[in-house]
Amino acid sequence: MANLENRFSNNVFFGTVDSVINWSRSSALWPETFGIACCAIEMISAGCARYDLDRLGVVFRPSPRQSDVMIIAGTVTKKFAPIVRLLYDQMTEPRWVIAMGTCAISGGVYNTYAVVQGSERIVPVDVHVPGCPPRPDALIHGILMLQEKIKKQHVLRRKDPQETGKVSP
Amino acid sequence: MSNQPLRELLQRESIQQRCESVYETFGMLTLTVSKENLLALCHLLKHDSALQFNFLSDICGVDHYPQRPRFETVYHLYSIPFKYRLRIKCRFELDELPPSVVPVWQTANWHEREAYDMYGIAFVGHPDLRRIYMWEGYDGYPMRKDYPLRGYADHYNPFGEARSERTEGA
Amino acid sequence: MLLDYFPVFLMAGVVTLLGLFILKISSLLRPANPYPAKNQPYECGVDPVGDASVGQVKIHYFVIAIVFIIFDVETLYLFPWAVVLTDIGLFGYIEMFVFIFLLLVGFIYAWATGALEWQI
Numbered sequence: 001m002a003n004l005e006n007r008f009s010n011n012v013f014f015g016t017v018d019s020v021i022n023w024s025r026s027s028a029l030w031p032e033t034f035g036i037a038c039c040a041i042e043m044i045s046a047g048c049a050r051y052d053l054d055r056l057g058v059v060f061r062p063s064p065r066q067s068d069v070m071i072i073a074g075t076v077t078k079k080f081a082p083i084v085r086l087l088y089d090q091m092t093e094p095r096w097v098i099a100m101g102t103c104a105i106s107g108g109v110y111n112t113y114a115v116v117q118g119s120e121r122i123v124p125v126d127v128h129v130p131g132c133p134p135r136p137d138a139l140i141h142g143i144l145m146l147q148e149k150i151k152k153q154h155v156l157r158r159k160d161p162q163e164t165g166k167v168s169p
Numbered sequence: 170m171s172n173q174p175l176r177e178l179l180q181r182e183s184i185q186q187r188c189e190s191v192y193e194t195f196g197m198l199t200l201t202v203s204k205e206n207l208l209a210l211c212h213l214l215k216h217d218s219a220l221q222f223n224f225l226s227d228i229c230g231v232d233h234y235p236q237r238p239r240f241e242t243v244y245h246l247y248s249i250p251f252k253y254r255l256r257i258k259c260r261f262e263l264d265e266l267p268p269s270v271v272p273v274w275q276t277a278n279w280h281e282r283e284a285y286d287m288y289g290i291a292f293v294g295h296p297d298l299r300r301i302y303m304w305e306g307y308d309g310y311p312m313r314k315d316y317p318l319r320g321y322a323d324h325y326n327p328f329g330e331a332r333s334e335r336t337e338g339a
Numbered sequence: 340m341l342l343d344y345f346p347v348f349l350m351a352g353v354v355t356l357l358g359l360f361i362l363k364i365s366s367l368l369r370p371a372n373p374y375p376a377k378n379q380p381y382e383c384g385v386d387p388v389g390d391a392s393v394g395q396v397k398i399h400y401f402v403i404a405i406v407f408i409i410f411d412v413e414t415l416y417l418f419p420w421a422v423v424l425t426d427i428g429l430f431g432y433i434e435m436f437v438f439i440f441l442l443l444v445g446f447i448y449a450w451a452t453g454a455l456e457w458q459i
Contacts, residue, residue, distance in 0.1 A: 021368070065381060078325045079304045083384030089376035090384075093369075111328055113311050113320025114303070121325060155368070 021155045025068070025094065026147035028057040032067035032091065034084075036074025039101035039133040043073045046136035056143060064091040069146065070123070071139075075103035076116045088123040096126045096150070098142055101133050108132060172198050175253045178219055184210065188257075199256040204267040207259050211273045214246060214255070222246040222255060225270070228280035230288040234314040238262045240290055244270070269295040287312035399458040406449055413442050 035043055047053045047060060061067040064087050076084055088097065099119050102108040105128045107117035119125060126149060129142035175198055179191060187206040192199055202210050214222040226245040233239055244257040261267055269292035270277045281292045282301040289310035291298060300307060309316055322329035380387045390396070420427075420435050427434075449455060 063381060078323075079302075081325060086376060086379070087384040089374075090379065090381055092377075093372055107326070111319055111326070113316070113318070113326070113329065116325040117328065 016157075018153075018155050018157055019151070022151045022153055026150040028059075029069050029096075029143065029146065029150075030059050030061045030067045031069045031071045031098075032064050032087070033060045033062060034070050034072055034087070036072070036076065036080070037101075037103065039073035039104070042133040042136055043071060043100065043139060046139045051136040051140060053140070053143070056140070056147075058143060064088075067091060068094065069096045069098060071098045071100050072104040072119045072123075072125075073100040073133075075108065075110060076119050076122065077114050078116055079114070081116050081122050084119065085122050096146055097123050098127045098129060098139075098146060099125045100129045100131075100139060100142065102130055103132075105130060172196070175255065183213060187213070194256075197254050197256050199258060201258045201260075204259055204261045204265060207257075208268045208270060208273070210257070211244070211270050215273050219251075220248060220253065221250050222248045222253070223274075224249050225274035225276050225280070226254075228270075228277060228284060230284035230290050230312070232288055232312065232314050233260075240288060242267060242284060242290065263289065266291055266293050268293050271295060286310070289313065397458070402454055402458075406454055410442070410446070413439070 035041075045051065047058070064070070068091075070088055070091060072084065088095070097119070099105045103110060103115070104119045105125075107115050109132075111117065116122060127142045127146045129138055131138050134142075172193060176191070179185075179198070179200070184200075187210045188200040188202045190201045200210070214220055224247040226247050227243075229243040229245075231241040231243060233241060238260045239262055241258055241260045244259075246255045246257065247253070248255075259267055267290070269281055271281065271292075271294070278295070278297065279301060281290075281295055282298065284290045285292065285295075285298055286300040286302050287310060299305065303311065309321075311320070317330045320326055320329040321332050380392060382388070382392070386392075416438070417435070420431070424431065
C-alpha cells in the first residue's frame, strides 16, 4: 500500500461500489405521477420548461412498476387512502416517498371527516416538502434532499436491521 | 336586468296555485313550494313556452336543525332561451321525503345523490340513489348539523370524536 | 466446413454468457421483497376486475401471433433472395413468385375463415 501512496494524479477516482450504486439511483429518480389536488399543478410546472426536472434525471412514469419515488401531491382523502397504499405496495424496491404540500404531510387545513391527517399514516415518507402549495423550486429542493438521503444509504455494506426499510407485508 | 318580466310571468294562476310564496333575495326570485306540488311545478316551469327553464343549475340540501321542518332543498333554475334565473325552495321533515325531479331534468341524478350522501335526503323515485362522495357503507350523513366536523376517530383521522358520543339524527 | 462458422458460435456463446452474467450480478445486488399486494396485477390501485384479472386472456392473441410468424418468416426469405437475384436470374425470380403464391393461398384461407377478425 505504501508503494501506491500518493502515486495517482487527480484524474483517477477511487470509490466504493455503494457510492456508485447510490449515485446511479439518485441521479435517475423516476417518480410516479401521483398528482391528487392543487399541488399537482406545482409538480407539473416543476416538470415544465422554467424549473426543468428532466435535468435532474426525473422522468415521470405512469406505472408504479417503473417508478422509484412516489410524490404524493395533494390531499389524501379517506376514500382514496387504500388506493394510495396499494400503489405504494406495487412499486418495485428500492422506493421512496416524497410528501408534497401540507395536505400530504398532515392533512393541511382539512381536519375533517374525510381527510387523512398526513400520508405518513398510510405509507412511510422520506422527505416532506411543506407549502400550500410548495413552489416548484421547493419541490426541486425536496428532490435534492432525497438524493442526499439516497447517497447515504448502505446497499452492500452491512446495516442495522431497523434500517433495512423492508415493508412488512 | 330586472326580475319584473319574470315576476309577471309567474303571476299566472297555474303557478300561483302551486307555490306558497314569491320573494326576491340577492337579485333572484325565489319560490317556496311544498313537496306535494314540487314535481308538478317543476314540470310546468320547464315545459311552459314563455318560461322554458330547461337548465337545472344546482340542487342544494340544507339542514336547519333544530328548527322544524328540518331539511330543505333549494333548486336553482336557468332558462337558456330567455335568460331568467329562478330559485325554488322546499322544506320538509325526513318522514315526508320530496320527490325526485329526475323525470324533469336528467342532471338532477347526481345532484340528488349528493344531497342524499351529505344529508340523508332519500328522494322518492330516484333511479340510482347511492352515495357519491363518501364510500359505500359509510355510516352517517356528514353535512348535518349534529355530525361532528372532524368525523369519528379512526386511524386516518384520530382527532375525531369517539363513537360512543354519537346521537341519532332526527 | 463447420469450423468456418466458429466466429458465429463464439459470438452466440459470448452474448449468452454476457446476458446471464449481467442478470446474475443484478440479482445479487437488487432487493427482493415480494409480497401479495406487490404481486397483484396493476390496475390503477384498485382490485383487478374483468376477464384478464383471473387469467382469462383472449385466445385470439395466439392466433394473431401464429399468422404473424408465418408471414414474417416468408418476408425473411425475401431478403436473401433479393440479394442474389441477379445471380439466379429469371428462373429464381419465377421460383420466388411460386413460393409467394403458395403462401397467398394460405393467406386467403386465413382471411376467409375469419382469423383476421378480432374474436371477442
